[in-house]
């Protein structure tokens with residue numbers, strides 16, 4: 001159904017082809033997963049199927065790509081629209097109408113389907129994707145995950161024979177991701193739909209794939225095979241595969257279920273290290289001097305020394321920040337930020353409902369919960385972008401929405417869900433210079449931070465041309481230039497590969513060890529397991545659980561990381577903990 005024959009793509013001005021020798025086929029009714037590190041050319045390959053490459057992006061396409069027999073170099077995206085449905089990385093760029101229902105109908109209207117067919121399919125899709133309650137909503141008022149579901153729904157309604165999906169679950173909560181993938185699988189199995197999908201969170205998708213195409217490194221030809229074969233050699237792989245490789249399991253399990261069946265031996269080997277220790281003991285390092293109760297409420301005794309135990313450095317890179325001198329310990333406030341009985345209404349939606357929460361220095365909190373639970377709303381309230389409807393919010397003793405932004409950036413910084421929203425200059429260099437000036441930091445501060453987070457970003461690059469990972473690094477550097485004691489990150493691992501995620505984890509651990517408090521809104525259970533001391537679970541605007549990470553995630557079927565599920569009843573969170581215990 002989709003055929004690549006010796007395809008190469010060279011963007012204008014690039015010295016080398018971005019992808020070359022791409023040669024593979026996706027038969028009708030198969031789901032093929034495209035994987036590979038960030039920037040390797042996955043979106044480029046997908047774009048060549050929908051015709052966006054080269055018709056909209058420019059550049060030269062060598063070789064031939066055909067979809068249902070149509071050559072995509074000859075046929076423009078519009079002429080492929082009756083066959084191919086595409087969801088890109090940025091749902092906002094995709095929307096053409098204002099409300100959910102109109103958006104679901106739009107693709108069908110363009111194809112001239114009968115009104116009664118359109119009506120039926122809109123209703124079906126609203127139900128399938130859990131969007132019925134949002135049908136009349138303006139798209140501008142949806143949360144990130146709600147938007148992504150609408151974007152997916154809008155390509156499903158015309159029933160295209162081919163679906164091209166670029167990271168379709170990146171903004172979805174774990175349960176919503178499973179629902180969407182189950183819908184896709186049903187289309188593949190029952191209707192013979194052909195799906196080509198790129199995704200970084202392999203733990204969510206790899207077991208749904210009939211085949212995997214791996215782009216191992218820029219310009220290298222793809223490796224194609226069964227999911228298990230490709231995963232045994234792939235540089236990007238989910239925790240279940242990392243654990244399987246570590247334990248020497250063959251064939252390599254791809255699902256938690258298969259891994260559990262193989263895990264008896266491993267559990268035995270781990271038993272001595274697992275025995276008799278409390279759940280929290282093997283989570284991220286506990287905060288020194290914190291009792292469990294304090295972990296739960298976030299409250300700490302005044303003057304208490306609250307520092308995270310620094311972890312051994314995981315990479316060869318230098319420290320991101322100089323540690324503050326230890327000789328003269330600074331008196332630390334009991335907490336950096338707090339919300340008391342906070343309610344926030346947005347239009348007719350009560351996004352937060354009587355929230356009480358404190359954030360202490362040195363602690364990393366993962367804010368989790370379903371799409372639309374209120375996570376971004378809470379972060380936005382901490383930076384004064386939203387006002388409490390009732391109740392109070394304080395950061396560094398100030399009321400955020402009444403504090404001048406210039407003063408507030410010294411207390412709190414937010415890296416938003418779309419890091420690009422924070423970037424407005426024409427080059428990386430001017431962006432960094434502006435950040436130094438806004439923060440009153442010595443010139444070069446932001447640039448140095450950026451280099452430590454991610455090497456190799458040229459000064460003259462336009463922020464628009466940065467990859468997702470590069471963009472996040474720049475936004476993080478801009479925010480960190482002011483050294484805010486409270487750092488807020490909204491879905492920071494969207495679009496990041498495993499290596500970029502590991503670098504982010506190292507950087508955040510250093511910040512926490514240096515006394516910064518970090519709150520991350522995330523659906524990435526693996527990230528939460530790696531880094532969070534404490535998890536706060538929101539549901540429909542209310543806090544439904546708040547406690548040490550191990551305690552909260554272990555007991556949740558949705559939020560438990562893969563390693564926890566595989567090795568239960570022993571309570572391990574990450575592959576690196578298991579590796580360490582095995583010695």
Ligand SMILES: Nc1ncnc2c1ncn2[C@@H]1O[C@H](COP(=O)(O)OP(=O)(O)OP(=O)(O)O)[C@@H](O)[C@H]1O
Pocket residue numbers: 011012018036037038039040041042043044045057058465466467468469495
């Ligand atoms: N329109 C364009 N013009 C010039 N260069 C581009 C264009 N689009 C992408 N590139 C470059 O091509 C390379 C591959 O990008 P692409 O987005 O295809 O990678 P990817 O594997 O999808 O990355 P990610 O996982 O981060 O989404 C990158 O170096 C990128 O900067």
Ligand SMILES: Nc1ncnc2c1ncn2[C@@H]1O[C@H](COP(=O)(O)OP(=O)(O)OP(=O)(O)O)[C@@H](O)[C@H]1O
Pocket residue numbers: 140141142143144145146171173346347348349350351369370371372373374375376377378521
């Ligand atoms: N401008 C707005 N007007 C009305 N309702 C809004 C607006 N922005 C958000 N909402 C609603 O408020 C609720 C909380 O949204 P929020 O973005 O905080 O959720 P979230 O937990 O961050 O979700 P996600 O995981 O999808 O990013 C949702 O029901 C959302 O639809």
